[in-house]
Amino acid sequence: MKIAVIGTGYVGLVTGVALSEIGHQVTCIDIDPNKVAELNQGIPTIYEPGLGEMMLRNQSAHRLFFTDQHEKGLDGAEVIYIAVGTPQRADGSANLQYVEQAARDIANNIRKSVIVVIKSTVPVGTNLHIKKIMNANTRPGIQVRIASNPEFLREGSAIHDTFRGDRIIIGAEDRETADVLEEINAPFGIPVLKTDLSSSEMIKYASNAFLATKISFINEIANLCEKLGADVEEVSRGMGLDHRIGMSFLRAGIGYGGSCFPKDTNALVQLAGNHHHEFNLLKSVIEVNNHQQRVLVEKMVARFGSLKGKRVAVLGLAFKPNTDDLRESPALVIIPKLVELGAEVITYDPIAANQGPRWINAPAAYTKNIAKALKDADCAVIVTDWPDIKRMEPETFAYFMKTPIVFDGRNCYSIAAVRKARIEYYSVGRPDVV
Ligand code: UGA
Numbered sequence: 122m123k124i125a126v127i128g129t130g131y132v133g134l135v136t137g138v139a140l141s142e143i144g145h146q147v148t149c150i151d152i153d154p155n156k157v158a159e160l161n162q163g164i165p166t167i168y169e170p171g172l173g174e175m176m177l178r179n180q181s182a183h184r185l186f187f188t189d190q191h192e193k194g195l196d197g198a199e200v201i202y203i204a205v206g207t208p209q210r211a212d213g214s215a216n217l218q219y220v221e222q223a224a225r226d227i228a229n230n231i232r233k234s235v236i237v238v239i240k241s242t243v244p245v246g247t248n249l250h251i252k253k254i255m256n257a258n259t260r261p262g263i264q265v266r267i268a269s270n271p272e273f274l275r276e277g278s279a280i281h282d283t284f285r286g287d288r289i290i291i292g293a294e295d296r297e298t299a300d301v302l303e304e305i306n307a308p309f310g311i312p313v314l315k316t317d318l319s320s321s322e323m324i325k326y327a328s329n330a331f332l333a334t335k336i337s338f339i340n341e342i343a344n345l346c347e348k349l350g351a352d353v354e355e356v357s358r359g360m361g362l363d364h365r366i367g368m369s370f371l372r373a374g375i376g377y378g379g380s381c382f383p384k385d386t387n388a389l390v391q392l393a394g395n396h397h398h399e400f401n402l403l404k405s406v407i408e409v410n411n412h413q414q415r416v417l418v419e420k421m422v423a424r425f426g427s428l429k430g431k432r433v434a435v436l437g438l439a440f441k442p443n444t445d446d447l448r449e450s451p452a453l454v455i456i457p458k459l460v461e462l463g464a465e466v467i468t469y470d471p472i473a474a475n476q477g478p479r480w481i482n483a484p485a486a487y488t489k490n491i492a493k494a495l496k497d498a499d500c501a502v503i504v505t506d507w508p509d510i511k512r513m514e515p516e517t518f519a520y521f522m523k524t525p526i527v528f529d530g531r532n533c534y535s536i537a538a539v540r541k542a543r544i545e546y547y548s549v550g551r552p553d554v555v
Pocket of ligand 1: 373381440
């Protein structure tokens with residue numbers, strides 16, 4: 122199948138590379154010529170384990186191409202994926218201008234009937250709205266059929282999720298279109314659920330909102346555990362053994378971040394409001410998350426009184442491990458707050474350290490050397506559970522720091538290991554070690 126993908130951001134690039142890997146002829150289109158130049162040299166523009174090798178393999182096999190010219194990229198395509206961003210507007214709703222522009226670009230350039238697949242996360246009803254835009258702009262006699270095929274991949278494990286996902290959702294306006302998409306995806310060997318367009322769009326939002334709800338729920342339980350002397354890790358394990366609940370997304374911490382959960386939960390609240398429905402449960406989920414990003418600073422203030430002049434090592438900037446993405450990371454809230462309270466901040470991140478100065482709105486130092494960050498620090502704050510931080514012996518804190526006082530937002534170490542290391546340790550939803 123000859124496929125074009127518009128947008129080489131996270132979703133678009135992974136989609137294009139994966140579709141070429143299963144044998145399709147794929148051209149990815151992006152309006153940014155610098156990005157396209159890098160991609161054409163075989164350099165992936167995002168950090169994602171396994172992506173670079175797969176990209177190179179398919180470029181060498183002449184199945185994967187990149188261009189900044191719509192006319193060239195869309196020429197002869199039978200199926201066109203739209204995978205451009207839907208950033209959050211100030212009121213929380215999704216900004217559809219890039220999806221609309223992609224639709225116009227498609228309509229102006231195609232010379233034969235095509236199927237257009239929307240991969241971007243879009244509010245319910247957008248697929249039909251986009252179809253109308255295309256119908257108004259295509260040449261006479263050309264038919265555009267539309268399908269919704271949301272993605273469920275996680276940053277950092279996008280390749281794994283694309284090839285080993287739980288399901289592929291295909292929302293289409295007719296049976297024939299759904300069948301074509303099923304055939305395209307058949308080599309992935311993943312179960313397919315075919316739905317109408319609106320249900321497919323809703324499945325994406327509902328899934329992310331539900332996962333965010335699980336996280337806020339366990340974070341509230343964690344906050345309560347602290348007050349009642351229980352251990353949230355034990356509680357999660359005990360809850361998760363019930364298969365109706367499940368173990369995943371019950372890890373308490375300093376809240377969810379990233380480019381998806383915060384944006385999609387806000388957009389769903391906004392969408393509900395537009396239809397005179399107050400989604401109170403989801404509003405609370407968001408409120409709990411906003412507070413959770415601040416709990417470590419509250420603990421630090423409770424411990425020290427004042428943070429003025431304290432040297433604080435912040436371990437981890439990325440919103441989660443295995444990505445260099447800082448979007449909506451708790452670090453963006455925690456670091457400026459620490460600086461505002463008078464602390465001197467030195468941050469460590471093995472991959473995202475270079476991104477720090479661009480994202481953190483406060484003076485701080487950045488290093489990829491954990492010992493340098495910890496050296497002579499008055500306390501350490503763990504924001505991201507990077508494997509090298511988790512693997513570190515808790516004794517290391519005592520070895521490098523002025524005073525080994527650790528505030529762990531990701532529960533990286535067992536309480537027993539911390540006691541043995543003789544450090545002062547505050548985590549989330551577990552007993553303090555003092
Ligand atoms: C999320 C979904 O998991 C994907 O299925 C979806 O496709 C994607 O959004 C999207 O809409 O594009 P992602 O944002 O990459 O993927 O990251 P997750 O691994 O889901 O983690 C999100 C946040 O939740 C992270 O900040 C993580 O630290 C936090 N989290 C996750 C917890 O605090 N506790 C948990 O138990 C799990």
